[in-house]
Amino acid sequence: MLSLKQNVTKRLVAVHGWSGVVLGLLLYVVLLTGAVAVFDYEIATWSTDRVDARMALADNATDIIETALTEVGVSEVERLNVSFAHTGEAVVYLHGLPNPDPDESRSVSMRVKIDPKTGEPTETLVGAEADIFEHQARILERFLVDLHVRLHVPEPWGLFLTGILGLVMMVASISGFVIHRHLFKDLFVPERPGKRLVSFRDRHALAGTWGLPFAVVLAFTGTFYSFALSLGLPVVSLVAFGGDREAAIEAVIGGGAHGEIAPAAMTDLNALIARSEAAAGNKPSPGFQIHHWGLEDGEITVFHSARTGGLLADSRKYALATGEYLGPSIILGQQPSAGAAAVELMAPLHFGHFGGFVSKLVWVGLGGALSFVTITGLQLWARKRQDEALWRFFDRVIGIVGYGLPIAMVGAAYGFFLALALGDPEVWTPWAFIIVSGVCIAVGLAVRRLDLLSAIYRGSLGLGCFCLPLVRLEVGGSGWVEALAAGRPMIPTLDVFFFLTGLGYLVWLARETVLAPAVRAEGQVAEPAE
Amino acid sequence: MSNSDENTTDLDQPSATLRGRLTRRLTGLSDWLNRRPTTVRWVLAGPVVLIVSLISMAAIPFWFPKGAAGVDHLVFPVILFPLIWSAFFFYAVMSDRLLTTSAVLVGAIGGQLALILVMI
Numbered sequence: 001m002l003s004l005k006q007n008v009t010k011r012l013v014a015v016h017g018w019s020g021v022v023l024g025l026l027l028y029v030v031l032l033t034g035a036v037a038v039f040d041y042e043i044a045t046w047s048t049d050r051v052d053a054r055m056a057l058a059d060n061a062t063d064i065i066e067t068a069l070t071e072v073g074v075s076e077v078e079r080l081n082v083s084f085a086h087t088g089e090a091v092v093y094l095h096g097l098p099n100p101d102p103d104e105s106r107s108v109s110m111r112v113k114i115d116p117k118t119g120e121p122t123e124t125l126v127g128a129e130a131d132i133f134e135h136q137a138r139i140l141e142r143f144l145v146d147l148h149v150r151l152h153v154p155e156p157w158g159l160f161l162t163g164i165l166g167l168v169m170m171v172a173s174i175s176g177f178v179i180h181r182h183l184f185k186d187l188f189v190p191e192r193p194g195k196r197l198v199s200f201r202d203r204h205a206l207a208g209t210w211g212l213p214f215a216v217v218l219a220f221t222g223t224f225y226s227f228a229l230s231l232g233l234p235v236v237s238l239v240a241f242g243g244d245r246e247a248a249i250e251a252v253i254g255g256g257a258h259g260e261i262a263p264a265a266m267t268d269l270n271a272l273i274a275r276s277e278a279a280a281g282n283k284p285s286p287g288f289q290i291h292h293w294g295l296e297d298g299e300i301t302v303f304h305s306a307r308t309g310g311l312l313a314d315s316r317k318y319a320l321a322t323g324e325y326l327g328p329s330i331i332l333g334q335q336p337s338a339g340a341a342a343v344e345l346m347a348p349l350h351f352g353h354f355g356g357f358v359s360k361l362v363w364v365g366l367g368g369a370l371s372f373v374t375i376t377g378l379q380l381w382a383r384k385r386q387d388e389a390l391w392r393f394f395d396r397v398i399g400i401v402g403y404g405l406p407i408a409m410v411g412a413a414y415g416f417f418l419a420l421a422l423g424d425p426e427v428w429t430p431w432a433f434i435i436v437s438g439v440c441i442a443v444g445l446a447v448r449r450l451d452l453l454s455a456i457y458r459g460s461l462g463l464g465c466f467c468l469p470l471v472r473l474e475v476g477g478s479g480w481v482e483a484l485a486a487g488r489p490m491i492p493t494l495d496v497f498f499f500l501t502g503l504g505y506l507v508w509l510a511r512e513t514v515l516a517p518a519v520r521a522e523g524q525v526a527e528p529a530e
Numbered sequence: 531m532s533n534s535d536e537n538t539t540d541l542d543q544p545s546a547t548l549r550g551r552l553t554r555r556l557t558g559l560s561d562w563l564n565r566r567p568t569t570v571r572w573v574l575a576g577p578v579v580l581i582v583s584l585i586s587m588a589a590i591p592f593w594f595p596k597g598a599a600g601v602d603h604l605v606f607p608v609i610l611f612p613l614i615w616s617a618f619f620f621y622a623v624m625s626d627r628l629l630t631t632s633a634v635l636v637g638a639i640g641g642q643l644a645l646i647l648v649m650i
Binding site for chain 2: 004011015166170228239248251252330332336337338339
């Protein structure tokens, strides 16, 4: 595409190849889990699947707050969040509460769950802020997201690792673009048959060309998310705030007022939320955040998703004492700025949630395509070097990881569903992933013939996907009619997706193992020349 | 002998000598770098580019406009880090002149480090 000197092209080809070979398999793990994690909310809905109706905030916000405050026994709160569990309960998080232990000066947080039908508190939990977040109901979703975000490596090393993978992806995609000789032609290149070296190159070129711009966007935003808090904030706070991380956060996010603030009566919360929902295009709010409840400088941010055709969230801020609209919610600083807009733009570009289900679907498709690009690139590299035993083994490892990861993810889902009925999903979801991964590795090392190994993997993945909805139903998940009646179309949609994916793999397996040899035996397909 | 050498006066002699010595040193350094291009390029594109990017991220808050909310100079260095790293990385990989590339990267480290030390 670009006219480069031969030696520069040679160096870029080496950079493109080696960047993939060294960290390509980890990059594949991050990309595939990232593609799946785009549907994190949908997976949480599908896997926890209770269909209890949740309360409408515009009718119940005041009651929810009063119930929580009565339960905790305070009238003023520094910070308070209200959201909904997937089980339909309203969940109130209260932060900055006085510590019940008189010898302990640090404030505590509390979580109060409120039953949507009775309006009564069902559970109260006290602890440090990081310890009280709702985890139990979202184990499968959280496991997959953690695998994508930090590969389950402890912080900050996991974030450093995924940040480096983001840079590797940036290098691979930019070098791929620069060394590409037929950018437009490769958009429509068909794969040459025969599973030859050129077939792998065609696959890699086709998927890579379509995914190029998306790869750069994902690499850039992903690197930002990995490095922003683990590396960027410490570096900036070191030079600009003498290492005072709290001061840096306060300067960027904005701190609350200090000193004595007078108590004040709060405005009618139900009316305020109804007003916010009307102004945001009559969309029901999924939750809100309050600073300084019960005090005269109290503020509420009512969350709203992006308007139709919009890219950024449409959340709105109000004064709690007067109900006055203070303006759009700003992610950083106290007024709109280019920096805040740039940071806000990272989320829709990385998560693809700006256009609802359709844009998420596109992101999943392109994320899957990039996973495919990574695997085919690695295969291309290894197949070119089949004379050496090391690369032949690497080729086998590519197959093990390439198939093993999706099989292990499906295995984690089985572990989750079975543990829902029999044990503790918090324990068994990661264990199922580890056990299935171990089995995949053992089979991958034991089976000598690569074609047989691929057939075993495809069959396992197909069968695993096909049966997963049945297991979900068997352990008490709601049926399709029930889910549709409760306004949760995602449950049957994901069930159908798993059925079809499973079926697709099984049909592919049947064609490769039963039909193709029969056809070849009749001499109807000539082996293409190398 | 060239015309320029013939026209050199006594007053020009020290600077000419200095220039000659500098040229010899740089030529020697360039030869040394070019004798081991792969190693030099690995070092430049690896650790040196990483240091340049980190120091750039640390130096930007001192000159970048603060913006309406007073956060731009803190936020943009973090956002731009992957792009800064990529730009320097590809410069180090694609440039044919190792001496110039080394000078640019070392200069970027030195200049920005000096700015940080002065401003801190």
